[in-house]
Amino acid sequence: MIAEIIIVAILTSSACAIPGVFLVLRKTSLMSDAISHAVLPGIVIGFLLTHSLSSPLLFVGAVATGLLTVFLSESLIRTNLVKEDAAIGLVFPALFSIGVILVSRYTGDVHLDTDAVLLGELVFTPLDRISFMGLDLGPRTAWVMGLIFILNIGMLLFFFKELKLTTFDKGMAAAMGISPVLIQYILMISVSITTVGAFDAVGSILVVALMIAPAATAYLLTDNLKIMVLLSILIGALSSVAGFAFSWIIDASAAGAMAAALGLLFLLAFLFAPKRGIVSIKKRRQQQKIDFAVTMLTVHLLNHSEAKEAEVENREQHLIEHINWEERFAKTVLNKAVQNGMVNSEKGILYLTQMGKKTAQKAMMR
Amino acid sequence: MSGIFSDFTLRTVAMGAAFLGITSGALGSFAVLRRQSLLGDSISHASLPGIVLAFILIGTKSSLVLLIGAAIAGWIATLFILSIIRNTRISSDGAQGVVLSVFFGLGLMLLTFVQSKPNASQAGLDKYLFGQAAALLPEDVRTAAIIGVITIICMIFFWKEFKLMSFDPVYGESLGFSARLTDIMITALIVISIVTGLQTVGVILMSSMLIAPAASARQWTNKLGAMVTLSAIFGAISGVLGATLSSLISNLPTGPTIILCLTSIFIISLLFAPDRGLISKLVKRYRNRFLFSLQKLLLDLYYLEEKHKGTSHAHDMKTISLIRNRQGNIHIALKTLQSRGWAEQTTAGLWKLTAEGHTEAIKIQNGGRNDS
Structure with missing residues (x-):
């Protein structure tokens, strides 16, 4: 059963990651929250309408209201x-x-909690199974998410050029005869279907985590x-497995832990x-900063390379007094320059090498 | 009605909702103007782990403690969002999406973790998810009132700064106001007002308490003061209305009802607000179109007059229509011209310009100036 849960988790997170990439790039991440x-x-x-929780009509209704959100907001x-x-x-x-x-x-006596819709429960997904002619085919969610994953891959392969172009250069896309609006709605259909x-x-809120966090990372x-x-797919899959394992150990919501794992990965990348x-x-x-300071040092030394001044100006100590560097910073810069x-450096007096001279001259030419 | 309001629970809930509506309505104006509407959504989702952690660490369900936890979590989330926006190329929506969902997930994980412990005294924590206005206590209302008053005092005190930074932060900086400080002030006030609303409308719907009244008020006025006031009034009305409706009708949860009241106000504002409203815009457009068609008709009559080199020549409607190949009826337009004294109908039912109409047509032809 754990294997099945992990398969569902991986399929779900992979399916979510694909539309998520484009949401993040198009700066419409919060559309997933809204949907x-x-x-x-x-x-x-x-x-x-159907009095059944597994009717495909629920799916149709949900996708329809998802698209309605997009349409209403854009209007x-x-x-x-x-x-x-x-x-x-x-x-x-x-x-x-x-x-x-x-x-x-209207649904007081049936088990349709807002909690269930909002929060979901990964661990229960293997309980709802599909069987064909008496043959157990595994959890329904695995099939649904697998199908959606394939659909999203299909969208990606089929519309990759269009998606890419409308994401990065709408004007160019329109000029080439690709309708940004059409592609936008195709993407939103994918977001809606994946969400549902x-x-x-x-659960509906953590769908947002599964879509946005891997892509952002x-x-x-x-x-x-x-x-x-x-x-994104890899990050999604990795953190969903890690999150599930952690939730199993501490006995907490798997979805929550998956989101937390995603957050951790994002934080690491951040x-x-x-x-x-x-x-x-x-x-x-x-x-x-140090590189710039090294160049400055060479210029300073070049400026005062006349023998008279050199002994006064080109001392290590002088850098701190004259160029107003802090002692530690001056040491770092000096070390870097010597390196x-x-x-x-001879007895505290600094001399430019041939290369140092060249660097200084080049810097002053600029 | 007096019977309804003597109900103690309802009075408490309605008052709580009204205070919440005033505070979030007023503050929401700034959020909406600064295009940070959805920051409220992120903050409210992100407050969940704060609530649960406060419970785990302190072990009390006292709403004040939990709300302080919520405020801290909301504040940290905001800092994260701002830091992501400032330091990476991820845009503000992406940053908000990541932070709100991850924080919410974290909160959920903690919540279920607490619930799975045997000493389950945690019941009631999940009321923060959807809000449970009916469980509001008089002291909650008092807290909401105090916070409301503090917020409004802050707003009056820093009015100039808030206003300047909402519209022209660069100019404000040049005058020596600190954008950062004002940002922090406004965000802190928003966090606090969100947190007080969690008990009433819950984590998920709270953002709407900020956005909807402000977006509605924006349609009615172009003045910040009026907008903030109106927004607060809208918030209060929706709060009271939502609380009342949900107590009158069974199985009508308070939070969503308040939100639907707010949405109705928004739709009304969107349609009917003078000047900016969609209907008044539509009316204006049709009026302009009609005025334009009147002018064209006048010019047509003038053209016919010129063709026939005499003012006495009248024409029937069909001829006049033919000039520009008009499809529609020009009867109304002709009647309007007549009522303005620019055209007249002969006894045979034919139309021609009057003397005033003639001068008016020349005026239009020469300057394109508007009539009337």
Whole structure:
């Protein structure tokens, strides 16, 4: 059973990661938040019509309300009366409220909790199974998410060029005859379907984590779209397995732990990503500061290279007094300069090497 | 109605909702103007782990303690979001998406972890998810009122700074105001007001309490003071209305009802607000179109007059229509011209310009100036 849960977790997170990449790149991440809340009334209406929780009509209803959210927010934005963020923030709470009210008024005696929709429970997914002619085919969610994963891959393969172009250069896409609006809606259909499919595994809010966090993490690690997609899937899968394992140990919500694991990976990338992490940015800035200071030092030494001044000006101690460097910083710079073979130090007096001279002259030419 | 309001629970809930509506409505104006509407959503989702951690660490369900935990978590989440936006190329929506969902997930994990412990005195923690207005106590209302008053005092005190930083932060900086400090102030107030609303409308719907009244008020006025006031009033009305409706009708949860009241106000504002409203815009457009068609008709009559080199020549409607190949009926337009004294109908039912119409047509032809 644990194996099945892990398969469901991996399929779900992989399926979510694909549309997530484009949401992050298009700066519409919060559309997934909006859609994930707004599918509730669709699910409820589907349920009220069919009185079954596994009817495909629930799916249709949910996708329809998901798209309705996109449509309503975009219509609101187009009126120019509200800004984009406010438009999204107006539409989905309204739809979600309708959903909650429908649940509490009409489904009182059935097991359709808002909790269940919102929070999901990964561990229960193996209980709902599909069988064909008496043959047990495994958990329903695994099939649903597997299908959605394939659909998303299909979208990716089929529309990769269009998605890429409309994401990075809308004007160019339109000029080439690709409709950005059409691609936007294709993407939103994928987001809606994925959200609905994933909600009984992880709940509607954590779908947002599964979509956005892997993509955001991957975005910090690479500049290549294809690699970003692959990385997102990998990050999603990795953290869903890790999160599930952790939740199993401490006996807590698997979906919550998956989101927490995603958060941890994001935090690691945020701090330590090779090019874009905070630590590497800090290091790079420090490096640049020192490099610049070394150049300054060579210029200073060149300026005072006349024998008379040299003994006064070109002392180690003098750097601290004259250029106003702190002692530690001055030492670092000096070491670096000596290391690079630009400066020689003899009895506390500094001499430029041939290379140091060249560097100084080049810097002054600029 | 007096019977309804003598109900103690309802009075408590309605008052709590009203205070909440006032505070979040007023503050929401700044969030909406600064395009930070969804920050409220992130903060409210992110407060969940704070609530649960406060419970785990301190072991009490006293709402004040839990709300302080919520505020701290919300604040940390905000710092994370701002730091991600500042330090990486991830845009604000991505940063918010990551932080809100991860914090919420963390909160959920902690919540279920607490619930799985045998000494399950944790019941009631999940009321923060959807809010449970009916469980509001008089002291909760008092807290909400105090926070509301403090917020409004802060707002009045720093009005100039808030206003400046919402519209032109660069200019504000040049005058020596600190954008950072104002940012921190506004965000802190928003965090506090969100946190007080968690009990009433819950984590998920709270953001709407900030956005909807402000977005509605924005349609009615272009003045910040009026907008903030109106927004607070909308918030209060929806709070009271939602609380009342949900107590009158069984199985109608308070939080969502308040949100739907707010949404209704927003839709009304969107449609009917004078000047900015969609309907008034539509009316304006049709009026302009009609005025334009009147001018064209006048010019047509003038053209016919010129063709026939005499003012006495009248034409039937069909001829006039043919000039621009008009499809529709020009009867109304002709009648309007007549009522303005620019055209007249002969006894045979034919139309021609009057003397005033003639001068008016020349005026239009020469300057394109508007009539009337």
